[in-house]
Amino acid sequence: MTYYNEGTFVTKTMEDMSKLVEILNHEELDPYGFDSDDAYESNGQFCLELNDCNGDIEQQIDKIAEACQKKHLDVDFEIHYYGDAEGAYLFHNGVYECLGEEEYHAHQMDEKVLLKEVYRRGLNRKIYNDAIRSFMQSELETQYGMYEKDAKRAAVLAFERYVNTEDASQYDGIQWAAERYRSSILIEVSRETLPEYWDDFAIVIALPDGTNVLAQEKHYTLHDCLHKLDSVKFFIDGIDVGGQCEN
Numbered sequence: 001m002t003y004y005n006e007g008t009f010v011t012k013t014m015e016d017m018s019k020l021v022e023i024l025n026h027e028e029l030d031p032y033g034f035d036s037d038d039a040y041e042s043n044g045q046f047c048l049e050l051n052d053c054n055g056d057i058e059q060q061i062d063k064i065a066e067a068c069q070k071k072h073l074d075v076d077f078e079i080h081y082y083g084d085a086e087g088a089y090l091f092h093n094g095v096y097e098c099l100g101e102e103e104y105h106a107h108q109m110d111e112k113v114l115l116k117e118v119y120r121r122g123l124n125r126k127i128y129n130d131a132i133r134s135f136m137q138s139e140l141e142t143q144y145g146m147y148e149k150d151a152k153r154a155a156v157l158a159f160e161r162y163v164n165t166e167d168a169s170q171y172d173g174i175q176w177a178a179e180r181y182r183s184s185i186l187i188e189v190s191r192e193t194l195p196e197y198w199d200d201f202a203i204v205i206a207l208p209d210g211t212n213v214l215a216q217e218k219h220y221t222l223h224d225c226l227h228k229l230d231s232v233k234f235f236i237d238g239i240d241v242g243g244q245c246e247n
Contacts, residue, residue, distance in 0.1 A: 002054070007049075009075065010075070021036050029061075062096075065091050078090050078091075086101045088107065133159050136170065137152055137154075157173075163193070188235050190234075202214055206232060
């Protein structure tokens with residue numbers, strides 16, 4: 001496979017740049033080697049360009065990032081690769097990420113455009129609701145001594161109580177769930193919040209004839225559940241991404 005790599009390494013001090021150059025040369029990122037004299041100053045920082053670098057360098061970049069973390073170097077870099085595949089290697093504030101094509105394009109997107117897409121998909125509500133459920137789960141773990149798996153399910157019970165009960169506070173929902181939660185119960189969720197649970201829980205459909213079916217196991221899609229099923233109720237049953245019930 002053919003890859004082309006280009007990008008910039010940035011440090012705040014020349015001392016860190018010299019140490020970075022040693023790491024780059026140790027990993028033989030460039031067959032001709034790097035020199036600290038190749039760095040240039042821009043806006044009070046020191047920059048070193050990576051150009052004309054071909055091939056799959058992921059393993060080398062992994063080791064470079066690890067070495068920078070171990071040596072506590074104040075280094076940032078963004079290396080873009082393209083060719084038979086596209087993506088980027090990012091290192092910022094000591095955190096290393098390897099982005100695939102879709103992630104890289106999202107990373108490149110203007111913030112206003114990205115936010116517009118988030119709102120268009122309705123993800124802003126899910127992000128907000130996820131934050132509430134995360135808080136509820138934390139409270140159920142720390143204040144009521146629940147294990148993580150039970151607290152995650154109980155947080156759904158607390159959240160559904162909170163959003164479906166007039167004048168209820170988040171703490172009302174938490175207390176209500178703590179008093180009533182049992183690991184064996186099915187937890188009813190609304191059609192409106194169902195999409196927020198689809199990827200994290202097995203979804204049980206209570207059909208009008210009194211039988212229950214596992215949505216994902218019976219190959220119901222989220223679209224089917226939202227738009228094609230009438231007079232049904234939805235419940236969560238077990239935590240396993242992909243909708244497989246736990247034994």
